[in-house]
Amino acid sequence: MKGAIFNALQEFVEQGHGYQVWDDALTNNTLASHGIYTSTKQYDDSELFAIVGYLSERLEVPVSDLVRAFGVFLFPRLMPQAPEEAQKAPSLRAFLMTVDELIHVEVKKLYKDAQLPEFNYDDHIDDKLTMIYRSPRKLCFLSEGLILGAADHFKETVSISQNCCMHQGAECCEIEVTFNG
Amino acid sequence: MDNNEAEAKVAALERILERERLARKEAEKQLEDYTRELYQQEEAVNHTQQEVASQQGQLEFLTGLLAETWRQPNLQKIVANYLERTNNFMSNAHNLFVEIHADLSFHQFQYYCQASKQQSEILPEQYKVVLSQLNRNKLYQYVSSESESQMYELGEISKAPNTNFEYSVMVPLYNLDVPSGKAVGIAILLYESQDDINIVKLQTLESSRSMLAVAIERKRAEEALQERLVELETSNKMLEQTQQQLLQQEKLASLGQLAAGVAHEINNPIGFVLSNLDTMRDYFSDFSEIIAPLNNAELNSESKVDNMLSQWQTLDGDFLLSDSEEILVASVQGLIRVKDIVSDLSTFSRMDNDELDSIDLNVVIEKSLNVVSNEFKYHHQVVKDLLPEANILGNAGKLQQVFINLFVNAKHAMPEGGTLTISSKKDRNKIVVTVKDEGHGIDPSHLADIFTPFFTTKAPGEGTGLGLAISYSILQQHNAKVTVNSELGVGTEFEIAFFESL
Numbered sequence: 001m002k003g004a005i006f007n008a009l010q011e012f013v014e015q016g017h018g019y020q021v022w023d024d025a026l027t028n029n030t031l032a033s034h035g036i037y038t039s040t041k042q043y044d045d046s047e048l049f050a051i052v053g054y055l056s057e058r059l060e061v062p063v064s065d066l067v068r069a070f071g072v073f074l075f076p077r078l079m080p081q082a083p084e085e086a087q088k089a090p091s092l093r094a095f096l097m098t099v100d101e102l103i104h105v106e107v108k109k110l111y112k113d114a115q116l117p118e119f120n121y122d123d124h125i126d127d128k129l130t131m132i133y134r135s136p137r138k139l140c141f142l143s144e145g146l147i148l149g150a151a152d153h154f155k156e157t158v159s160i161s162q163n164c165c166m167h168q169g170a171e172c173c174e175i176e177v178t179f180n181g
Numbered sequence: 182m183d184n185n186e187a188e189a190k191v192a193a194l195e196r197i198l199e200r201e202r203l204a205r206k207e208a209e210k211q212l213e214d215y216t217r218e219l220y221q222q223e224e225a226v227n228h229t230q231q232e233v234a235s236q237q238g239q240l241e242f243l244t245g246l247l248a249e250t251w252r253q254p255n256l257q258k259i260v261a262n263y264l265e266r267t268n269n270f271m272s273n274a275h276n277l278f279v280e281i282h283a284d285l286s287f288h289q290f291q292y293y294c295q296a297s298k299q300q301s302e303i304l305p306e307q308y309k310v311v312l313s314q315l316n317r318n319k320l321y322q323y324v325s326s327e328s329e330s331q332m333y334e335l336g337e338i339s340k341a342p343n344t345n346f347e348y349s350v351m352v353p354l355y356n357l358d359v360p361s362g363k364a365v366g367i368a369i370l371l372y373e374s375q376d377d378i379n380i381v382k383l384q385t386l387e388s389s390r391s392m393l394a395v396a397i398e399r400k401r402a403e404e405a406l407q408e409r410l411v412e413l414e415t416s417n418k419m420l421e422q423t424q425q426q427l428l429q430q431e432k433l434a435s436l437g438q439l440a441a442g443v444a445h446e447i448n449n450p451i452g453f454v455l456s457n458l459d460t461m462r463d464y465f466s467d468f469s470e471i472i473a474p475l476n477n478a479e480l481n482s483e484s485k486v487d488n489m490l491s492q493w494q495t496l497d498g499d500f501l502l503s504d505s506e507e508i509l510v511a512s513v514q515g516l517i518r519v520k521d522i523v524s525d526l527s528t529f530s531r532m533d534n535d536e537l538d539s540i541d542l543n544v545v546i547e548k549s550l551n552v553v554s555n556e557f558k559y560h561h562q563v564v565k566d567l568l569p570e571a572n573i574l575g576n577a578g579k580l581q582q583v584f585i586n587l588f589v590n591a592k593h594a595m596p597e598g599g600t601l602t603i604s605s606k607k608d609r610n611k612i613v614v615t616v617k618d619e620g621h622g623i624d625p626s627h628l629a630d631i632f633t634p635f636f637t638t639k640a641p642g643e644g645t646g647l648g649l650a651i652s653y654s655i656l657q658q659h660n661a662k663v664t665v666n667s668e669l670g671v672g673t674e675f676e677i678a679f680f681e682s683l
Contacts, residue, residue: 003204023193026200036200038207 001048002114005074006037009051012073017059025054042113045137064141064167071145072152079153082106092154093129093179096147097121117143122174130163133173138166140173147177156180239385242270246389250396255404259397260354260366261291267368267386268293273377274370275346277308278354281324283362285317307345311371314339324353324365330387332378335371348372350383352390355397431647432582435589436526439552446522446555450515457508457515464505467496525551525581535576535658539682542571542580542612546603549584556589560598568605571612573679575659583652587616587675590648593639594620594673611678622669631665 013022026035029050033043056063079087083106089095100119107114117135131147133140144160151158157180164170246266253259260278268276280288292308316338323331330352335343338351352368372378436443474480474488492498525548550563557563591601599619606613623631630636632653637646656663660680667673 019197020190020193023196027196034200034203036203036207038204038211040211041207 001043001045002039002111003037003041003043004039006043006048006051007039008074008077009048009070010037012070013055021055021058024058025051028054040111067139067141068145068148071142071147072149073145074142075146075149075153078146079150089154092151092156092158093123095150095154096129096131096177097123099131127179129177129179131175131177133166133175134171138173140165140167140175143173143175147175235381238270239382242266242385243389243392247392250393253400256355256397256400257289257291259393259400260289260368263354263393264291264293264368267370271370271379271382271386273379274350274372275308277312277369277371278366279312279369280364280366281317281321282359282364283321285321287312287317288364289366308371311335311339311343311346311349311369314341314343316340320351320367321365323351324367325356325363328353330383330390332383345373346371347374348378350378352386354390354393357401427647428651431651435582435585435648439556439585439589443522443526443552443555447519450518454512454515457512461505461508464501464508467498467501471496471498522551525549537574537576537659539572540575540577540580542573542575542605542614542679543567545575545577545580546584546614548577549581549588550603552581552585553588553592556592557601561592561595562600564600564602566602566604568607568612571605571614572682573612573659574682575679576655579655580659583655583677584616586648586652591616591618591620591673594618594622599672607681608678610681612681613676613678615674615676617672617674619672622671622673623665623667624669625667628665628667632663 010022013025029047031047031050033047037043052063052066055061056066059066061069082103083098086095086098086103089098100121104116104119107116115135115137117133117137117139120132120134122130122132131143133143140162144162147158147160159178159180161176161178163174163176165173167173246263249262249266250259253262264276264278268274276293278289278291282288290312292305319338330350332348332350335346335349338349349372350370352370354366354368355364357364357366471489471492474485474492477485477488480488546565546567550565554563588601595601595618602615602617604615604617606615624638627636627638631649634650635646636650653663656677662678664676664678665673666676
């Protein structure tokens with residue numbers, strides 16, 4: 001996981017719950033990095049899960065809600081770095097369709113060690129879009145949060161549900177986005 | 182806020198600060214690493230770019246040389262092009278070319294020098310000095326035994342030191358057999374200093390040599406082929422001339438065979454015209470006698486008429502008059518016959534061209550029969566069963582030769598007499614002419630040979646053996662198909678199918 005995500009998480013925690021919570025999360029976990037994160041470096045995924053696990057217990061929020069909220073927080077920080085064509089997308093739906101074949105491709109060019117989830121799309125229904133998520137990290141809730149953050153960006157309202165989820169033992173997560181206008 | 186809480190906050194802040202500081206150091210170190218990496222990459226890119234440019238130059242040289250070499254018309258031009266290209270490519274070398282023969286004489290100087298970029302026949306002094314000082318024997322030995330380019334300090338290969346140039350590269354270009362023995366072509370690159378030598382470019386130059394050798398070899402083969410072609414064309418022309426002569430000779434030969442008959446044929450009408458004229462002379466004196474009283478001044482008009490009338494009756498004037506007319510008509514006919522024969526003979530003996538015109542086959546057959554009519558006059562019959570019209574594309578003179586040949590052969594096959602039948606019929610778009618005799622026939626073992634030149638069953642001196650061979654080649658020119666049916670003791674039938682002309 002890129003250091004930039006840890007930096008964003010720090011910001012998210014500090015803004016919502018104060019710097020002490022963040023410091024506690026780092027000091028109460030044994031982390032290989034000692035909690036020192038530089039945005040461009042790669043850190044072990046387990047550090048993120050350890051921090052999130054601690055925060056979930058400490059703040060008494062389910063991991064899924066916490067990660068989803070972080071996704072919403074993260075989106076506006078990632079968006080400025082997206083390729084121009086994705087930024088100019090006319091709608092949320094159009095934007096979401098660019099994630100796998102455009103945004104992730106560009107990310108790969110910048111960071112060839114980045115590990116990105118794979119998305120397949122089912123867009124045969126007009127007001128729905130199913131994004132099929134596959135990643136060994138099983139961060140489908142982060143995706144949900146990012147989609148919600150994107151909806152805010154495009155000033156659209158959506159509802160999200162998962163027909164199946166890797167956390168329930170499925171082979172992939174089917175994130176169904178319903179566009180409410 | 183109690184003290185403990187404040188201390189905890191300070192401690193947390195200090196830890197956070199420490200982490201931030203370390204993270205910044207980490208980031209700065211990364212930045213330095215990136216910068217260094219970037220610099221190295223730029224260096225690598227520059228190097229690669231130079232490499233690419235140099236390789237492109239080499240490639241351009243090779244492909245350009247290849248393309249232009251094949252376009253050159255001869256060996257000398259190939260060498261000139263090679264020198265020009267090499268001169269542009271090897272920017273620091275002076276480029277000379279010289280051919281050395283087995284007797285160590287120099288030939289075919291060519292040079293390019295960097296300064297003028299000009300090619301000239303006149304060798305500048307500085308090159309003259311180099312060439313005159315070269316150890317030709319060593320050079321010749323090297324080039325005729327080695328096939329790779331060789332670099333020398335000029336002193337190594339010269340008989341005297343040279344002040345202008347320090348190094349030379351000898352590039353063997355070709356090795357040819359010439360009338361005086363052997364000739365080797367060498368490109369000589371001269372360098373003023375060792376620093377001017379670019380080994381990579383020399384390697385490229387070396388790799389162009391094999392291609393050049395192939396091109397030179399190919400060009401020589403092409404030239405040889407061209408010579409061979411010219412020879413073939415010449416001998417082909419000679420063959421054509423010979424064939425033409427043979428054709429004419431065969432004609433003359435058959436004319437010779439026919440001469441007696443033709444002479445007779447001409448003699449006959451001339452004989453009776455002569456005798457007719459003799460009779461006419463008698464009639465003329467009779468007529469003179471009849472009209473003689475007209476000029477008698479002693480008689481008056483009346484007695485003149487009475488005298489003439491009595492003379493008319495005495496000499497049978499009526500008969501004289503009608504017989505004179507018959508004689509004149511017959512004489513004119515006789516002379517027309519002579520004229521026809523002579524003109525038919527002349528179309529036959531004329532040297533023909535190969536052009537085909539629309540002609541009437543019946544006319545050709547008639548004319549041919551005219552020439553040979555004497556042959557069939559006494560013991561033979563000629564039966565004709567011809568189409569009213571038979572137009573084909575053909576050459577009348579040549580076809581006349583064919584028919585005369587067939588008719589004469591038929592006559593020879595029937596020495597005791599018999600019937601010659603000439604018939605024609607239409608078969609779709611073809612006109613089929615059949616010439617049939619009742620002669621002794623052709624032995625089946627000879628049938629395959631009858632169109633072979635110089636094949637003859639006639640006694641020496643009687644036939645050339647060319648008649649049917651030539652007829653066959655004439656008919657081939659007409660796209661006509663010949664079929665022969667023959668039965669020993671029964672007769673022979675030639676069937677010739679011509680395409681009808683539209």
